[in-house]
Amino acid sequence: MAIHKLFIASVLVSVLLLQVGQADQMVPNRSGLHLCCADCGGACVARCQRSSRPHLCQRACRTCCARCNCVPPGTSGNLDACPCYANMTTRDDKRKCP
Template identity: 75%
Template sequence: MTTFKSLLFCLIISTLLFVSFVQAHETVKTNEIIGYSAGEQKIDCGAECTRRCQLSSRPNSCHRACGTCCARCNCVPPGTSGNEDVCPCYANMTTHGGRKKCP
């Protein structure tokens, strides 16, 4: 009976370690896709989005969308509009309806 419990315990621990490894691998893979590495510092999305949305006719909506895009891409294009070639991740995000997500 003790051998069975030990075997079961080892199986559970092995499964948990495997799941943890897979999740860590997916996190690294996601970071590579969205364009930043572990060594790169994240930008101040609040300040960058305030700058980007300062001339918007709907600043709250602009700031909310910009914040989401900035968090995912770690990038906000310069200026208050356009310049999206500087940050392709930001420029290529779309809503469920297929419209551009990022201001």
């Protein structure tokens, strides 16, 4: 019976640690890189605010953010902050992410 309780306690502690780890990723870090897709909308609005086609830009940005779990800071450039985002291409080998 004691082993059963110990097992349940260790599972609960593991779940708690996972929750805390995920909560840390839900806020931007010091470089402005958004790490969790929960904030993709806000990160993409900021990224696409100067685009000539903001709705198209935001749609592509949200797709890239969902796949990569990050969006480079600023309105353009800074692609080295999120290599997955920078390396994603369309079928025509053009950069997919704004």
